[in-house]
Amino acid sequence: MDTRERLIESARELLWEFGYVGTSPKAIQQRSGAGQGSMYHHFRGKPDLALAAITRSADELRDRAEAEFSGPGTPVQRVTTYLRRERDALRGCPVGRLTQDRDVMADPALRRPVEETFAWLRTRLAGVLAEAVAEGELDATLDPAATATALVAVLQGGYVLARAAGDAEVYAQAVDGALGLLAGHVRSTAT
Amino acid sequence: MDTRERLIESARELLWEFGYVGTSPKAIQQRSGAGQGSMYHHFRGKPDLALAAITRSADELRDRAEAEFSGPGTPVQRVTTYLRRERDALRGCPVGRLTQDRDVMADPALRRPVEETFAWLRTRLAGVLAEAVAEGELDATLDPAATATALVAVLQGGYVLARAAGDAEVYAQAVDGALGLLAGHVRSTAT
DNA sequence: GTCTATAGGTGGATAGAC
DNA sequence: GTCTATCCACCTATAGAC
Structure with missing residues (x-):
């Protein structure tokens, strides 16, 4: 891995942990x-x-989600796989946390990948849910x-609550709650 | 309002908008x-x-929620009132945003009100939902x-998505989605 | 209680040797 | 391409006059 690559990866990790304002060029260089x-x-x-760094994190998030949304199983099964994917809850979302960073949101160039990532994610997930409705799997x-x-x-909120509690289990509980709410709308469990 | 009070209120607003790291003593003093x-x-x-400042914001959040949870109506109606309350979605949650602030979470004293607020909120809301289940309003x-x-x-996640999109309507959509999911579990609409 | 002056440290960036 | 040296602005805090 060359220097340029190491700088990007170091920036990614530091942005994830400390945010944009909390990450100094010096810290990136040292890491x-x-x-x-x-x-x-x-x-x-x-x-x-x-x-x-942000663009790479956004691309990764998108690629992983797309793999799950277009994977095997019924639409509801794919949504469940996506929601249940193991995540580092206390670390939070490397893209979502940037929405709380004023310097990021104030800069159109930095803001763009954040905006596009969630716009895509919501639209793509809505498509899978629409499939489920069309197939009669969801009411x-x-x-x-x-x-x-x-x-x-x-x-995104699960991360917030897990960090507030200092307990990754709270994130899992939020997902459980969401799946419990969704379960009431599932009509058939076709395999 | 005396100087001490003005300092607290100024700190509250700046912490809300810029976070702990992004808020300087100088900025607080000037404001x-x-x-x-x-x-x-x-x-x-x-x-x-x-x-x-954080303690005051936390107390306010708690008082407003408690008023809605213990207000008039069936349990599900009270939960709906709480969820539908008008909020400044693009500004986000003054307490929740602090979970992304490393300096806050690293300091036990500053972290405490954040942790306690969400622990209380989750427990209190769970109590109202348990009422709904006990009364047969929820399955x-x-x-x-x-x-x-x-x-x-x-x-909390609705704020993140609204900020990412730069559109408060996204927050409302998240709440709509949650209420839609909850609706499938409502058994009677007793008044 | 409030103000000005000031200090040590860090953030972000540049210059220029190698 | 990489390194050291250096710059100015700002952050947080203190000293001390009023």
Whole structure:
């Protein structure tokens, strides 16, 4: 892994843990093993490096979700697989946490991947839910778009509650609650 | 409103908007109209003032929720009132956003009101849901504790999604989705 | 109680040797 | 491409006059 790559990966980890404001160029350089000032050769500055890091995290999130949404099983099974995927609850979401970072949201370039990621996620999940409704697996009273937004919100909010409690189990409980609510709308358990 | 009070209110607003790391003593002093250095007479430092501000925000959140939970109507109606309460979605939750602030979560004193607020909220909401189950308003397949955690998560995550989209309507959609999911478990609409 | 002055540390970035 | 040295602005806090 070359220096440029190490800088991006270090930035990703630090942004995840400390946020944009809490991450200094010096900290990124030290973690990456690059010398002081070296990152300015590969990137124009902190925002430029952050953009590379954020874009990569957003792409990863999207790829993993897409693999689950387009995987095997009925629509509800795929949604369940997505919701139940093991996540580092206390660490939170590397993309979602950026919404609380003013410097990120104030910069159109940095904000864009965050906005696009969740727009895609909600739309894509709504599509899977619409499939479920069309196939009769979910009852037709459910609005796919609103339900999708609520389910994604459960994950993002689950992180918040887990961090507040200092207990990853709270995240799992939020997911359990969401699946319990969804279960009341499942009509058939076709395999 | 005396100087001490203005300092607390200014800190509350700035913490809400910029978070702990993004809020400087200087900014608090300027917003409050107090002169540079004046806050050190009333508070030992930034953490001490932040504790006063966070505690007040936490108390407010709790009082408003309690008023709705113990208000008129059936349990499900009260939960609906709580979920549908008008909120400044793009501003987010003044307490929940602190969970993403490392300096807050790393300090036991600052962390405590955050932890206690959400522990109380989840427990209190679970109690109202348990009432609903006991009275037959909600079907008995729902786990009150897990459902409560999921519903609170929808609100917290709704803020995240609304900020990501730059659109308060997304928050409302998340709440709509949660109420739609809950509706499938309501047995009677007793008044 | 409130103000000005000030200090040590860090953040983000640049210059220029190698 | 990488390193050291350096810069200015800001953050947090203290000292001490009024």
